[in-house]
Structure formats: C-alpha cells, structure tokens
Amino acid sequence: MTSENDSAPEEKPDDLARHATKMAKKKAARDKIMAGKSGEKGLIIVHTGSGKGKSSSGFGMILRCIAHEMPCAVVQFIKGAWDTGERRLLTTHFGDLCQFYAMGEGFTWETQDRERDVAAAKAGWEKAKELIRNPEIRMVLLDEINIALRYDYLDRDEVLAFLRDEKPEMTHVVLTGRNAAPELIELADLVTEMGQIKHPFRSGIKGQAGVEF
Template identity: 45%
Template sequence: MKPRSRRHGRVLVHTGEGKGKSSSAFGVAFRAAGWGMQVCVIQFIKGRWQTGEQRAAACFDNIEWHVKGEGFTWDTKNPQRDRAVARAAWDFARAKILSEKYDLVVLDEINYCCGYGWISGREIAAFIRTRKPAWLHLILTGRSAPPEVIEAADTVTEMRLVKHAYRQGIEAEQGIEF
C-alpha cells in the first residue's frame, strides 16, 4: 500500500437519479479494504435494517460500519429530529475523518441531507478544502449533490435513471437492492 505521505486523497461524489450510487461507493470501500486500507462507512439516511453490504463488511477487520440514519425521511413525522440526527451524524463523520485512523471514509447519502436543508453544501465543501487530511480518500453519495460539493470534488459521477424495476411494480430484491 502506498504510504500516506505519497498519497493524493481523492474526493469522489456519486450523485444522480439512477441506481448504484451507494453500491459503487461500497465497491470502492471493499477494494480499499482488500489493499489493507482502514475504511469507515457512515450511513446518513438508511435505517437500522440489515443490508448485504453491511453483512459483507463484517467479514473484514479493517472496515468499520456505522448506521446513523433513521430510515425513510420522506415519511417523517418529526423534521426537527431528522435535522438533529443528520447534524449528529455530520459531527460524528467529521470526528472520524479528523481522527486520522482511516484511509477511506464513505459518507453514504449525505447529499440528501443537503437537499433537505439539514447540512449545507457550503459547510461540507469548506470542511473538505480546509480540514480533510490530504491523503484521505472520501466518497459522498446521494441524489442532488450540492454545487459546492461538486466543485470541491476530484471526481463526480452522475448516475442516470433509464429504467427501474420499482416503476414496473417490482419490489426491492435481497442481494440486488439491499
């Protein structure tokens, strides 16, 4: 593994209406773990149900997985609580990044938090530019990535929806969607 002193930490953003933003980020996380890197995944929206990715990550001793969200925010009954949960997850994420324990941190679905107005894109971009260790790789996922986050990123991929099984009445399938 390349030493941190010689590494250029990348900032990747996976956004767009299409499927695969989190899946792509988790693929990178498993790739990094395979090279012996320390990985931290922080989920901002997904609730406390078990996913295949989380189960697979448990097989690695160098992947730490944290579910900080409470589930489907579009069904919220308490927007103030949702805001507080997102802010607490962002505080947690910043502490993990600044701990210098990890080589890669995935902030899964953080872009949704910006879209809901819970965390500003300007705040995230400022943190990336001024506080993120230069050698640390960072991936931010979720629809509607804010322009400031896109500008701060090295690589931005927009997933485009062409066709989705759910629109045809097909429910989420274990091993494919979770």
C-alpha cells in the first residue's frame, strides 16, 4: 500500500488496481482467520511419510527454539551412520540451550540385534520422559521414534498415554519417522506427511554432506 495508494491512485493501471484489490481481500480474510487464533499451547507434532525433510525440519524447529533462547532437547532413537552434522552443531554451539542424546545404535538393519535395539530404545524413552517432564524445556524432538514404535521396541500405548497425560501443557514434542501410528496421528495437533516425489538415489547419487547428513 505504498505510493500509488497514498498519492496517485488514478495513475495506477487497471491490472495493478485489480491486484491490489485482490490482495487486500486476501489480507482481510487472512487477518480475520488469524485474529481467531489467540491460543498458545504445547503441540504434539508429527513428521512422517517416506520423503525427505522429517528430521531436518525437526532440527530446523529446534534451531528456531534456540534462536528464541527457548531451552530444548533432542533424543535420537535410531542413530544413522551419517547424521553427525546436527549433533556437532548443537553440541558445539548451543550446548547451553539444547541437550542432545543419541540413544540408538544405528538403523536396526545395521545391528541385527533386536535385544540391543530394544534396550537402546527404552533408554531413549526414559531420557525422553525425563526431558518432557521438565517444564523448563520448551521443545523435545524425538527423532525417528516412529521407527522404534513401528518395530515394537517401545510400548506404543505407554508412549501415547504419557504424551496425552503427562506432557506439560506448554511443551512442544516433535516425533519424526516414517509409518507414524494412526493413534499417534489421531493424538497429534500438527501432522505433516513428507512425500517422496523424486529422489537422486535412483540416479546413482549417494548421500551427500549438507543434504543427507
């Protein structure tokens, strides 16, 4: 709404006027919608689907928290071979604001040892509960917990009951990993499915620094 509207509306070509009118309507509609959204609460957030971006956008939210100086924490349930970038960045630069725990022993097909996987997942969940119960921690990212749930390394009902009944009201909990349980999606406030449209692995390109790890 700059110069044209303030000083010389008559000089504005028709298409610009139409654009301004259309956008003004859009803004009014949007402002009305947003005005109804006064609530704040800690959200249960799920990133699932077979595409990329589930963990990296969880990590992006953790870094938004850090930018706002909100204490936060990450528990990695299934530690891949290559996800070292995030850990290094968080522990090197932001250890005062963000706690980081890598509990998994590698993707489960790397270990081939169910008992060890279960023990690691259970230890991760105990740590997760401790972090979530601490009301000073504003966001807890449970990275790849959906895989641990999918393989029954954790008791799904217990996890759901804890999130429903014991999560402090203002704490955000982010759960990532493909194949999120329908019951978790039902409980969650914000669910995004990352769908794979195209992936360079199919063209013989390997995982690369910055993109995959």
